[in-house]
Amino acid sequence: MTGRVVMVTGGSRGIGRAIAVGLAQDGAAVVGLQYRSNEDHAADAAAQILEAGAFPVRIAADFSHDPVTMAKSVATRLLDAVEVGTGTRGLDVLVNNAGILEAQELEECTLESVTRMWAANVTAPLFLIQALTPHIRAGGRVINISSGLTRIADPKYPGYSASKGALNALTLSLAPSLAARGITINAVMPGYVETDRLATRLADPIARRHVRALSLFGRLGQPEDIAHAVRYLASDGAGWTTGQVIDVSGGTALGV
Known part of the structure; x- marks a missing residue:
């Protein structure tokens, strides 16, 4: 990773921060x-x-509204800052981590909620990849943060799960065209990770015990668990891996 330029969306806290700091390290x-x-x-x-x-390089942007315009704006602001700092408009690693999770069972789903999640979880990554791909150098990496809820049935998250399933499909679909440029693209599926996103649910001791028991290791995931997988996919050693969706959930629900 020495000397490389990285972009992490949703990089200010939780999994995204662990990834951003890890790649800096x-x-x-x-x-x-x-x-x-x-x-x-x-x-x-x-x-x-x-x-x-x-x-x-800090870039404020809300992907839940007008995600196409926001994605293009983020790409431009990033490349402008990189050019000032390095003299080039190149990028090496893009991590699409930003996302919106709203817990709604089927009868509670609304168009507004699903539209917000789809905008942040699918549309923004697609158009950020589109905007930045011409600037990603050969040997570059695109890594999408998906969700174990695309594999595990949880009735609380149908809209969210559907959006992350689309992100998985996007990862596979883009692999051939990015490979032609010497770029890999993969997705990582976390399980239940102890971040503020799940803080309300995990505050219930019964729910917390249940979620911990779902992992084969009997614990909640930590942001660093996900960051380690991303750091590998961003490394030179992962150059022969592309179009894959990798489960990083601690074996969640495998023992059920």
């Missing part, structure tokens, strides 16, 4: 991090990236 020179609105979280993440040895 691996030697990245520039780490762009998109965040929705929380300046404090973004500043904290940027400080950790800087401490790890990389130059952070």
Whole structure:
């Protein structure tokens, strides 16, 4: 990763922050991090990236509204900053981690909610890849953060699961065209990870015990568990892996 330029969407907290900081620790020179609105979280993440040895580029953008325009804007702002810092408009690793999760069972689903999730979880990654692919150097990596809920049936998340299933399909579909440019694309499926996204659900002791028991290891995933998988896929050693959706859930529901 030495000297490489990285972009992580949703990079200000949770899994995204662990990925951004981890890639900085691996030697990245520039780490762009998109965040929705929380300046404090973004500043904290940027400080950790800087401490790890990389130059952070903070980009505020809300992918849940007009995701095509937002994706193109994020790409332009990132490349402008990279050009100022390095003299080139090149990128090496794109991690599409930003997403929206709203718990709604079937009868609770609304068009507004599903549209928000689809915009952030599918449309924004697609058009960010489109905008940045011409600038990704040969040997580059695109890594999409999907969800174990595409494999595990959880009736609380039909809209979210459907959007992440589409992201998996997008990963496979783009593999041939990106390979022609020397770029790999893969997706990672986390299971239940202890982040603020699930804080409300995990605050219930019974729900917490249930979720922990789903993993073969009897524990919740941590952001660093997912970051380790992404760091491998971003490395030189993963150059022969593309079009794959990799389960990083600690064997969730395999023992059921």
